[in-house]
Amino acid sequence: MPTKVAASHPYYNLGPFTLAISTSNPSTQTWFTRGLTWLYAFNHAEAASCFTQAILHDPTCAMAHWGLAYAVGPNYNKPWERFDARDRAASAKIGYEAARRAKAAAGAAAETSYDHEGGVTVTVKVKPWERAVIGAMQRRFEGGRPPKDPGVVNARYARAMGRVYEVFGHGGDEAVALEIAVLYADALMNITPWALWDLETGAAAKNAPTALVGSVLDDALGMPGADKHPGLLHLYIHYVEMSPTPDSKRALDVANQLRGLVPDAGHIHHMPTHLDILVGDWQRSIEGNYNATIADERYLAGCESGAYNLYTFYRLHNYHSLIYAAMFAGQKKTALDAVARMEKSVPDWSRLLSMTSPPMADWLENFLGTRVHVLIRFGMWNELLALPLPPAKDQDLLCVTTATTAYGRALAHAARGDIPAANAEQALFEERKSRVPPSRRAYNCKALDTLAVASAMLSGEIAYRQTEYDCAWHRLRRSVQLDDNLPYSEPWAWMQPARHAYAALLLEQGYIQEAAAEYRADLGVDERLIRPRRHPRNVWALSGYHECLRRLGRAGGEEGVRVQRELSEALGRADIRIRASCFCALDADRNESLGCGGKGKGDDNGSGSGNGGAKVQASADGYGHGTCRERDSRL
Template sequence: MRTLLMAGVALTVSLIGPVAVADATAERAALDRIERPQVCGPAVSANTGTPVADMVMVEGFGTGGFAVDTIVPEAQAWFNHGVRLRWAFEHKESVRAFRKARLLDPTCGMCAWGEAWALGPNLNGGGNDDDSQSAALKAARDARRLARRATPMQRQMIDALVQRYSGLKGSRDRRFALAMDRIARRNPSDITVAAITADAWMLKADEWWDDGGKAKDPGITRAMGILEQALATAPDDPGAIHLYIHLTEWSDDPHKAIPYGERLASLAPGASHLVHMPSHTFYRVGRYRDAMMSNVNAVALDLKYDSLARPPGGVPGMALHAHNIHFGMGGALMAGGAEEGLKLAEWFLATYPDIPADNMWRQAMANNAYALYGRFGSADQVAGLAEPPETHPMLRVSWRLARGEAAARAGDAAAVRAEAAAIAAIRSQTGFAAGPNGEMRNDFTEVTQRVLEGRAAMIAGDADAAIAAFTRAAAIQGQGEEGGDPPIIWYPTRRSLAAALLLKGDAAGARAKLLELIEDWPNDPYSYFVLAEAEAALGNGEAAAEARRQSRIEWIGGAMDLKLT
């Protein structure tokens, strides 16, 4: 399997803990461990201490919840809402909902269980800090103390949570997964228990899949079986579908999640993250337009939720809002979705105008925004982009990319070359590749430099220089594992290399490169466009016509150009 440089959340995860930067081998090993992520956003604590009394219950988060030990209808309603929010990965809001349920009925043991559950580890990497774990243990012990009216199964669930936050940290995930698994085996028809158990096994596993998409951990095999059994019984359960999309995304058959993903948004039309989630499957199987629109809708829902519920921190404080924008921008770039893509790019730069200098992840995400301006923006729009400060070199590189791509569209090789040279100058500054994530920073920006060098060479008709530039970009991009979420380098630079080979007259080499590439980036419209040109050059008329047809399936942009491939 060919590989890509960085996955969309790789830098997020890398910011959670220190990386051994003194040893390049250690840094690469750390990169390899995080290249194929299963998470959707940054690790943040749900234990915010924000007010709960004035929380508003927003409709549209789907089904979820079950009868607990309360006779207060409002407490039961907020408990159910907390469950729905937890499966929507609204972890902070879920904690608030369970705390509101406890406020309404201080004697409800399972309401305390809900708070403890929502505070704990989640697939976004949150809930592992000492403060969250301590607060969760206290809530779990409260649940045990209060749960006289809880059912026997619910008391077992409480005991499992106490284990999750007690004893040696290194064994907590496994003990919790085993405890929940025993409950699930005794209650095979309980969908909530099934989902919690599958989630526990997914959290326990250090690695999910090997390069061939086969399970690397028995817990992943067990989680898959649990979820498929649950969905056979309850095919419209949002929580089970959410987990199934994550679990299958990098398996050997991501297509299995398509029928579930296609209906998830209608099952939870008010939950932005669940409306977003199908895009993980769509992007993986090459449905880039659908991936774009899932996130256009998710971004709109975030704004709606803010207007209705006024959560602390507003839209910028939503942990997954930037992820929605980033994913939508990636789909737009791949599909040629200029109109929606530029709206997302404008919104991203407006929503996060003051990215901290040490937040590499957010700066890397911004690359898609600048790429959209470069690929589709008007001359005035590109000229209106403010130059980022010198304290933000990665943003400056992306700003140069926008200018370079716009110049390439105009056919100005000298201007493209000048932007590439400016990026090279930024990379040559003392200390640019030093410190945490230095190697990744350097690789990421060198790919950008080489892409622009290749663009300039293509415009000038210098096939050898274009091949050299794109070969280097593809080699760097191929160092890590195949990424998703989406890839931080938005497109496969091998397709640019194939176009350069075609310019050189090596149509057979270009064809071979593209057939290999399409295995990893299915339905990439621009790759099919180049393939059509290669097949035509080889005299394969029928194959060329079929490739042209394929190129139009996911493409909603204008005319394609080999020089801009």
């Protein structure tokens, strides 16, 4: 049994949000509010601890038991299907028992609450809305066993919350109405988590309650106190981010209202950056995610379980998002500093990844390969070649990291023109990739799917260095296709767009129109790509597109002037010289490694060798070599 902690004990700064519940104990009220705030900040373990403290201070507080049931149940990022068997069984049992205790406390004939601090018994009337949400919670946990069909249970709970919303979601107590709206929207979103929208059409996904979610959230945003409600603002960002309009005024206003609202909750600092990335505000994404990592470090300093819990997924996600934004902004120092901080944020990675419930290796191991992607992005070939594989005894545990490291080293060898070494590392990469289990994830993707992008890209770049250009174009186009078709994640699970390499090499070989088309798509200048696959205002594609316009004689036109303005702004924030959208381009690699042009001076990137940019004719279908399709059957 945990030790009871006074609410006055020093604690994190969680901002102004509160929700009054039926209890005579001020400490219970404080701990409940903390728990609910952490729920909305997606730190469910800390929320459960707070609700447990609320129960210790007032065991008869019905809403404290309700909160505990809520905290251990499924959520938008962790539906029932993502629980491992042990976790699912334990959570179902704890949730069921807490929900039953909440119902018993709410339905007691003599509704009393014992004030442990004061030593007196006082009568506390349980409010009708509290009875209603407690009743709905019974539909989420029935029988104390994991649900056989989570979809049925999720829909049943949402229907129950819908009935609560009909009664209490409008008028009356404004704070209660707002809270009920948030709880109902959350229940609806958990019917089809991360699948509210059809990304290809922009319409609501089939069988998803998207329109109803939007209606509930839109109405709630018009209620008093909406601009200070972390749960509402958080859910709205998740609702709109996969929609066709993540850049709507309402969406961006919501993001701005959420910034800093819960000072010590890292995930709340991070959430607005989902939209920052989608609209190409890379600097704001850097700032928001940096603030998230600082808040997380404050949280970690006071967390009893330290780094060995599922919230570490959220902490690593915030570092990763910071690194991702810095990469798109061309800020090498920021990215490398964040990688180092992320790696140090877990004292013992082997201990963390060896935890089996939850299966931390499946959730978190992918983050350990991040350094490789940063080194590739910034053309740091020598550093890549100096990067060791994980120790042999750890390579099964660190299977994604091992494969990713081999991939990076193979690219570095290819960039330096050492094809035999590149082929050897490529063989090692493919062998190690074959050992990655399908359970390993990169956010909403399977790690195997992101490694398939790596496989196609690596094959394409090696073919390019061997001047097998038709094969190179085929393979690089395949990498672009695989990258584009990854499931939605924010940030995207593949850290450097395959399109950046493909376009840079097209441009280097003189295929200017083709390269320009790829850059236009990446920047979202046209609508060839759906919103999540675009990267507006990123310095790499701007650099490449500006060069295309210059070579096409269009740099002085309206579009050329606009691109030049955006490029100048982006270059002003970058900390390196950028000559191409990928350092795999031979001329870009050579100029950067020689320190030409100021900012790049002193970078140790190795050097490339090749044809110096002469145009090489490819066949119309891009295959050319008769054996290319056969050799690429594995792609």
